[in-house]
Amino acid sequence: MSESRRIRLKVNCEWRESRAAPRKLLVDFLREDLGLTGTHVGCEHGICGACTILVNGEAARSCLMLAVQADGAELTTVEGLAAHGKLHPLQEAFREHHGLQCGFCTPGMLLTAYDLLCVNPAPDEEEIRAALSAVLCRCTGYLGIIEAVKTAARRLREAISK
Amino acid sequence: MAAQRFIGRPVKRIEDLPLLTGRGVFIADLPFANLRHAAILRAPYAHARILGINASRARGAPGVVGVITGNDVARLTRPFAVGVRAPVKYYCMATGKVRFVGEPVAVVVADDRYLAEDALELIEVEYEPLPAVIDPERAAAPDAPVLHEEAGTNVACRRKMTYGDPQRCFEDADVVVKAQFKFPKYSSTPIETYGVAASYEPGSGVLTIWANFMGPFILHSLLARSLNLAENRLRLIVPPDIGGSYGIKTSIFPYMALLGLAAMETGVTVRWIEDRREHLLAASSGTDRVAYRELAARKDGTLLAMRARWLDNVGGYIRSPEPGCAFRPIGNWVGPYRVQSLDIDAGVVMTNKCPTGPNRGYGCGHLYFEIERMVDMLADKLGMDPAEVRRRNLIQPSQFPYRTPTGGLYDSGDYPAAFERALKTADYAGLRREQVQARAQGRLFGVGLALAVDPSVSNMGYISVALDPEIRGRPGYLPKSGATEAITIRIDPLGKISVILGSTPQGQGHRTILAQVVADEFGVELDDVTVTDEMDTFTRLWSVSSGSYSSRFATVGASAAAVAARKLKAKLVKHASYLTEIPEQALEFADGQVRPRAGGQPALSLKELAGRVHWNAAALPEGIEPGLEATAVFGFPEAKSPDALDRVNSSNTYGFIAEVMAVEVDPETAAVKILRYVSVHDAGTIINPLIADGQILGGALHGLGGALYEELVYDEDGQQLCASFMDYLVPTAAEAPQLQIEHLASPSPFTPLGAKGLGEASSMTAPAVVANAVSDALRPLGIEITELPITPSRLWHLIEKARMRKP
Numbered sequence: 011m012s013e014s015r016r017i018r019l020k021v022n023c024e025w026r027e028s029r030a031a032p033r034k035l036l037v038d039f040l041r042e043d044l045g046l047t048g049t050h051v052g053c054e055h056g057i058c059g060a061c062t063i064l065v066n067g068e069a070a071r072s073c074l075m076l077a078v079q080a081d082g083a084e085l086t087t088v089e090g091l092a093a094h095g096k097l098h099p100l101q102e103a104f105r106e107h108h109g110l111q112c113g114f115c116t117p118g119m120l121l122t123a124y125d126l127l128c129v130n131p132a133p134d135e136e137e138i139r140a141a142l143s144a145v146l147c148r149c150t151g152y153l154g155i156i157e158a159v160k161t162a163a164r165r166l167r168e169a170i171s172k
Numbered sequence: 173m174a175a176q177r178f179i180g181r182p183v184k185r186i187e188d189l190p191l192l193t194g195r196g197v198f199i200a201d202l203p204f205a206n207l208r209h210a211a212i213l214r215a216p217y218a219h220a221r222i223l224g225i226n227a228s229r230a231r232g233a234p235g236v237v238g239v240i241t242g243n244d245v246a247r248l249t250r251p252f253a254v255g256v257r258a259p260v261k262y263y264c265m266a267t268g269k270v271r272f273v274g275e276p277v278a279v280v281v282a283d284d285r286y287l288a289e290d291a292l293e294l295i296e297v298e299y300e301p302l303p304a305v306i307d308p309e310r311a312a313a314p315d316a317p318v319l320h321e322e323a324g325t326n327v328a329c330r331r332k333m334t335y336g337d338p339q340r341c342f343e344d345a346d347v348v349v350k351a352q353f354k355f356p357k358y359s360s361t362p363i364e365t366y367g368v369a370a371s372y373e374p375g376s377g378v379l380t381i382w383a384n385f386m387g388p389f390i391l392h393s394l395l396a397r398s399l400n401l402a403e404n405r406l407r408l409i410v411p412p413d414i415g416g417s418y419g420i421k422t423s424i425f426p427y428m429a430l431l432g433l434a435a436m437e438t439g440v441t442v443r444w445i446e447d448r449r450e451h452l453l454a455a456s457s458g459t460d461r462v463a464y465r466e467l468a469a470r471k472d473g474t475l476l477a478m479r480a481r482w483l484d485n486v487g488g489y490i491r492s493p494e495p496g497c498a499f500r501p502i503g504n505w506v507g508p509y510r511v512q513s514l515d516i517d518a519g520v521v522m523t524n525k526c527p528t529g530p531n532r533g534y535g536c537g538h539l540y541f542e543i544e545r546m547v548d549m550l551a552d553k554l555g556m557d558p559a560e561v562r563r564r565n566l567i568q569p570s571q572f573p574y575r576t577p578t579g580g581l582y583d584s585g586d587y588p589a590a591f592e593r594a595l596k597t598a599d600y601a602g603l604r605r606e607q608v609q610a611r612a613q614g615r616l617f618g619v620g621l622a623l624a625v626d627p628s629v630s631n632m633g634y635i636s637v638a639l640d641p642e643i644r645g646r647p648g649y650l651p652k653s654g655a656t657e658a659i660t661i662r663i664d665p666l667g668k669i670s671v672i673l674g675s676t677p678q679g680q681g682h683r684t685i686l687a688q689v690v691a692d693e694f695g696v697e698l699d700d701v702t703v704t705d706e707m708d709t710f711t712r713l714w715s716v717s718s719g720s721y722s723s724r725f726a727t728v729g730a731s732a733a734a735v736a737a738r739k740l741k742a743k744l745v746k747h748a749s750y751l752t753e754i755p756e757q758a759l760e761f762a763d764g765q766v767r768p769r770a771g772g773q774p775a776l777s778l779k780e781l782a783g784r785v786h787w788n789a790a791a792l793p794e795g796i797e798p799g800l801e802a803t804a805v806f807g808f809p810e811a812k813s814p815d816a817l818d819r820v821n822s823s824n825t826y827g828f829i830a831e832v833m834a835v836e837v838d839p840e841t842a843a844v845k846i847l848r849y850v851s852v853h854d855a856g857t858i859i860n861p862l863i864a865d866g867q868i869l870g871g872a873l874h875g876l877g878g879a880l881y882e883e884l885v886y887d888e889d890g891q892q893l894c895a896s897f898m899d900y901l902v903p904t905a906a907e908a909p910q911l912q913i914e915h916l917a918s919p920s921p922f923t924p925l926g927a928k929g930l931g932e933a934s935s936m937t938a939p940a941v942v943a944n945a946v947s948d949a950l951r952p953l954g955i956e957i958t959e960l961p962i963t964p965s966r967l968w969h970l971i972e973k974a975r976m977r978k979p
Contacts, residue, residue, distance in 0.1 A: 033286065047201040048194020050415070052363040053448035057897035060363050088194035101192040105184055108866045112679030113191025114198065114364040114415030143904035146897070148360055148416050149679045151869030152908035 017081045021046065022090025030077040037061045039077035040087060048088040048117050052146070059145030062118035062125075063087045069125035069144075088117035091124070099169075100124060100162040109158035111149030118145045123159045131167055135160070175762070178688035178698060179925065182862035185684045186703070196413040199367035199384045200445050207369070208237050210434055210444035211288035213278040213295050214454060215270035218304035218524035218890020219317065222268055222277070222297060229294040230280055235287035238438035239295070240279040240430070242267040249433060252394050252426070254490050255635045256329040256520070257643070259322045262489040262527075264398065264429035270299070271319050271488030272526050273892050274453030279430060281438045285445075304524040304890035308462055308485040311523040319488060319522050328490040329498075329520040329638050333818045335577040336513030338468075341477030345468035349549045354959040355538045355939075357460035357485070358882040360531055360874055361902060362678070364415020365446035366424045366455055370435035379436060380407040381428050382443075384414045384421055386676045387719010390632065391425045392709060394492060398429050399436075406432075410676045410707040417678040418874060418935075419530030422493065422721060423456030452895045457884050458531030459497040460485045461538050467546045473554055473561040477513035478506070480542070484520045487527040494528060495520040495638050500535040500722075502634055503580025503822035504625040507543050508587045509565040512577050520638075524890040530721060532874045536624065536936035541879075541960065544622045544940035548947065549956060557604075558621055558944070559595060566591065566623075573921070579819025581810050582625060582826045583928075584918040590852050591623060591830045597914055598832035598850040606834075611952060616837040618949025622941035623830050626855070627823030628723035628929025629655045631811035632716060634822035641816045651813035655724065655824055658713035659732040661690060661740055662801040665786035667764075667779030669694060671703040674712030675729055676720045680931060681863045685726060686733050688859055689925065693737035694778065695763040713803060723929025726859055727825050727920070728806055734924045735804035743796065747785060748776045750793045808922060825920045825928035827855040831937045835945040842968035844880060844946055846909040851934050854916040857926035865913050868933045872911055875938025877903045879960050950974070 014029040021044060028043040035054075040046045040063070052060035054073045061072040064086035091098040100123050103109070110116045119142065126133060126141040133141070138159045139152075147155065190196050227239040242265050251261040261267075265276040278295050282288035303317040310316055311326040319326055342348060369382040379401060385391075385408065396406045408428075414421065427444065435442050446455065463482035469475050486494045498518045505514060551558040566587040567574050574582040595601075603619045610617035633653035636644060643649065660672045671686050683703040690701045707714070741761040748766035749756040752774050760769045767775035782800055784791075789798040814820035834848040851868060858864045881901040885893045894900040911934075919926025943957040946967070950957075953974040959966070 031286070041200075046194070047198075048196070050198070050364065051200070051445070052365070053897050055448065055896055055898070058363055058448070088192075092193050097189075097192065104192060105188045108185070108862045110188060110191055110679075111681070111866055111870065112362070112364070112414060112416040113187070113196050114362070114413075116191055117194055120192070139905045139908075143906040146363060146902050146904060148363055148418065148874070148902065149870045150866060151871075151873040151911070152905040153869055153911065154866060156905060156908075 015078050017077050019080050019082060020084045022086060032076065032078050034077045035073055036075040036077045036080050037072035040072060046087050046089055050114055050117055059122060060115050060118040062121045062145060064121055064125065069122055088120055091120060099165045103158035103162040107154040107158040107161065109150060109155040115145055115147045119147060119155060127163055127166060131163060133163060174693045174695060176692050179692050179859050183684060183688055183698065183860055185681045186687060187681055187683055197411055198364055198413045198415055199369065199382060199411045202369065202382060202411055204369060204441050204443065206441060208281050208283060208440045208442045209285040209288050210279050210281050210431060210442050211285060211292050212276045212444065212450065213292045214450065215266060215273060215275040215277050217270055217299055217301050218273050219302040219319065220270050220299040221302060222266060222270065223300055224298045225278060226296040227278060230291040233291040233294055235283035236291045237281040237440055240434050240437055242277065244437060245433065249429060250398050250400065252398050252491060254492055255638050256490060256495060257639065258328045258490065260320050260328065260490055261322065262491050264426040264433065272524050273890055274450065274526060275488065276430060279434050281434055281440065281442050306523050306525060306886050306888060306890055308483040308521045308523060311521045312483060312519065319524065326522045327519060328486065328522055329495050331518045331638065333516045338477040338479055338513040338515035341513045342468045342479065345476055346471040347469050347550065347553055349467045349546055349553055351465055351546060351549060351958055353463045353465065353542050353545065355461040355541060356878060356883040356960050357457050357525065358878040358884060359457040360418035360420050361451065362416030362418060362420055365448060365451045366421065366427055367445045368424065368427050368431040369441065369443035370431040371441040372436040377405050378407055379405065379432050380409065381432050382409045382411060383424055383428050385410060385424050385428065386414065386417045386421045386678055387721055388716065389714050389718040390716040391492060393716065395425055395429055399432055408707065408709045412706050414676065414678040418532040419534055419721060420456050423529035448897065449895045452900055453892050454526050456529040457526060459528040463542050465542050465546055467550055469550055471554060473556050473564045475509050475511045475565045478511055479515040481517040482519065485523050485525065486520055487525040488522060489527045490520065490522060491527050491529065493530060493635060496530060496635055497528065497535040499634055499637050500630060500822060501539045501627060502578050502637060502820055503576060504627050504826060505539065505578045506576050507540065508567055508623050508625050508828060510567055514577060525886055532871060533932045533935035536932065537875060537878065537939050540622060540624045540936050540940040541943060545943055545958065548944050559600060562591065562621065562623055563588065579821050580826065581821045583920045583922050584856065585828045585854055586916065586918055587828050590828050590854050590916050593914055593916060594830035594832050594850055594852040597852065597912060598848055600832060603834050603848065616839055616949040618835050618945045618947065620833045620941045620945025620948055622937040622944060624937045626827035626829050626930065626933055626936065628827065629727045629808065629824035630722035631655050631820065631822055631824060633811065633813035634820050637814045637818055637820055641818060644814065645816060653811055653813040654807055655717050655728060655811045656715050656805055656807040657718065657728040657732045658803060658805045659729065659736050660713065660801060660803040661736045663740065663778065663782045665783055667777065667782040669696065669701045671701060671733060673705050673729060674707045674714045674718055675705050675725055676707050677705060678720065680720065680725060680867065681860065682725055682729065685730060685859050685863065689730050689733045690737055693734055696778065723931035726927045727923055727929050730859060730925055730927055731923045732804045732806035735806055736802045739802035739804060740800065744781050747781060747796055751776065810922065825856065825922060827853060827928045827930055829853055829933060829937045831934065831941040833941045833945040835942065835949055837946060837949045839971065842964040842971055844962060849909050850912045852914045852916065853930060853933060854918050855930040856917055856919045856928040858915055858917065859927055864930055867931050868913050869911055871932055872934035872938045873903055873908055875935040876942060879939040879942045880962055883961050
């Protein structure tokens with residue numbers, strides 16, 4: 011419980027700054043200090059994936075990182091997915107395919123899918139399933155989510171080729 | 173009936189936008205001024221006496237506001253009431269003894285969660301370990317360690333019930349099949365854990381508790397009594413969003429009492445968010461069961477009678493609504509079959525495991541696993557196709573409404589049609605041909621069937637069958653019955669509609685469903701309707717059966733909405749009749765206006781009528797109350813209390829499920845691969861097929877999780893071996909099978925829209941269908957699956973043993 015540290019990071023394209031104890035988890039810092047409650051805590055041991063965000067462009071468990079480790083980093087949380095009031099194609103497709111019910115795992119699911127599509131813009135079903143297996147969902151039985159990622163991937167590819 | 177523009181359509185959910193953009197409001201997101209945080213110290217032993225607790229160092233630790241121990245709980249609260257006669261004292265925290273690993277022993281309230289957890293480490297507890305008992309049969313033995321000395325036995329409840337003439341049926345039977353079954357202890361592990369906040373206002377004496385609690389609100393009464401509060405001094409508020417429950421969050425109520433006590437004692441507003449380890453150790457789970465079953469039949473496959481003896485393991489304390497697992501399906505104990513005779517011996521026993529409660533499919537996963545396995549065993553014994561045995565015993569469409577021997581009143585259905593649809597969709601004959609080829613190649617390929625009657629909207633009265641009819645017949649005994657829901661609809665001065673309900677959805681899309689129902693009733697657009705849920709016991713209408721459980725919303729909630737809308741429409745027609753001087757009978761409400769039935773003018777829009785009612789209240793004629801709102805409390809007259817012969821209509825609508833699954837078992841690794849899975853449902857009118865199929869998909873994966881992967885395992889000392897998601901295996905996207913869903917609709921005659929529930933649905937058939945498919949795959953080895961989960965290691969051992977038997 012040593013002195014709190016100054017943490018400055020870029021979240022959803024905006025520089026934010028606050029102080030936190032060195033032991034404070036990144037997810038707690040996001041939720042409590044920056045007011046970004048869209049990122050959820052489901053297990054605090056890196057399995058359920060609900061807290062997944064992007065750190066410097068890659069998916070990471072914000073429950074397995076300390077806030078101080080993210081000092082200077084660039085983060086994307088679920089609050090940053092929609093741009094200018096327009097849903098991201100993944101968000102649109104989740105809605106169309108009923109890829110969410112309670113919505114608790116959804117932020118982690120969306121960012122995991124986002125990460126997949128950055129690395130692999132044309133994943134097949136097996137690759138989608140493998141990537142999404144990083145996040146647990148207990149409502150949907152996953153099929154709607156898998157279909158949503160397929161749809162979003164197709165639309166994103168079409169948008170790029172236009 | 174109103175024209176249906178939205179009912180039956182896959183309307184996209186209203187709920188989705190905030191949830192997709194990180195703007196949902198879950199219990200951990202609720203803002204509070206000057207909030208403190210709680211952490212809970214938990215028992216390391218399964219069974220031990222608490223000799224002393226020293227919390228003085230914790231009280232002086234940095235940031236600590238207060239510490240609550242079992243002594244405070246014993247002094248300031250009362251044990252929760254339970255539905256059985258055993259004198260079990262279940263408090264919100266251990267007092268004197270701990271009875272399962274993870275049982276709360278002390279609570280620290282501090283400035284933040286980190287500081288609260290630091291202080292937990294400073295609390296010294298002296299224990300005297302006692303022998304633990306985990307196995308239900310062992311716990312029921314006379315020489316077992318006793319958990320509750322006052323009770324003198326671990327058996328919390330035992331009921332023997334006979335219907336028809338089972339003895340004679342068994343004597344007359346050509347064939348009797350016998351088997352023992354074990355159903356595992358598994359949970360649904362919602363990704364959002366339990367969360368509770370509490371605040372006490374000494375001036376008014378009101379304790380407010382926020383919790384991701386889902387009802388039933390009978391537990392509000394239990395909580396108030398436990399905290400020595402009048403019910404109208406205990407305010408429960410459920411946050412707008414709940415991160416899944418599947419029954420599990422029913423059992424949050426002890427923590428609501430504990431945090432309520434902490435708030436009253438420390439004088440601060442305090443919140444506790446359970447962590448995953450706490451959840452897996454000590455929240456709740458389904459009930460593990462050992463069952464012994466016998467099935468009597470004729471050689472043509474006609475089922476004559478069922479005999480069952482089971483022991484449900486409810487863990488360290490029997491807590492409400494247990495022993496519901498044993499009795500919730502009482503009305504559908506015969507499933508979809510025309511069996512008239514049953515012999516039931518239902519036992520409920522306490523052991524040193526985490527207490528249990530409702531888990532999706534409550535009691536029905538157990539029931540259909542046992543019945544449907546028995547039917548397959550019978551088919552095998554008779555050398556008949558399992559589909560044919562089922563066909564010969566199904567209740568026929570002409571028999572509805574059908575009264576079961578145990579008192580259930582099946583409202584509607586066409587079971588043979590739904591079953592044939594499932595067989596056809598799955599190409600059952602083709603799968604059997606494929607099996608012949610596969611077996612010829614030495615492959616372990618199997619086809620499984622499972623049928624179920626899917627009960628929804630529990631009758632609150634069913635649980636009293638836990639008591640002997642003699643007790644229920646005593647003077648002064650208060651019978652219990654019913655299943656109600658209240659909904660208010662209000663029309664504002666511009667003619668827009670607000671719907672207010674007290675349900676506690678956990679992802680089922682209640683707001684969307686009601687927007688569809690109410691928009692159709694009034695003939696307006698979805699956008700014209702705003703639906704508010706968010707239960708608050710001080711402002712919403714509710715009763716003991718309120719809550720979102722037993723797949724009840726599409727049935728009782730949607731019905732209440734339709735009835736409330738019809739009341740308002742009648743009022744508007746009456747007022748229009750006064751204004752136009754056209755008799756009421758000659759007017760109708762349609763397409764958002766009141767107009768002559770014969771067509772033409774004058775047509776008065778909702779907006780115009782609403783404006784007149786609100787803005788010119790003094791001009792309303794006699795007999796029309798001012799204001800434009802209506803409340804309907806919908807109930808089911810058939811939800812009666814049990815009769816003296818232990819017959820009770822335990823649910824209010826009954827759907828039907830027919831499933832077919834094909835699997836292949838890897839002979840080397842014993843992994844089960846699902847090749848085909850078809851699920852046909854008849855839940856009456858489907859309000860939103862998108863939501864309905866989502867419920868079925870989720871339920872199926874819950875059932876498969878329990879059947880293939882998930883089990884809360886304990887060692888002999890009562891240590892729980894899977895307190896993290898690394899050890900407790902939840903199915904992921906990689907394991908989710910493709911599921912083909914089909915619907916038939918036999919509308920319920922007991923609801924205005926004809927809808928039945930389907931929130932639990934395939935969670936109750938998946939264990940049965942996969943166990944039947946795997947058993948069928950392993951038939952060449954003579955293996956019958958009688959115990960779940962069918963983990964690869966368990967199955968591998970069975971295969972090895974069988975191979976040694978049959979070289």
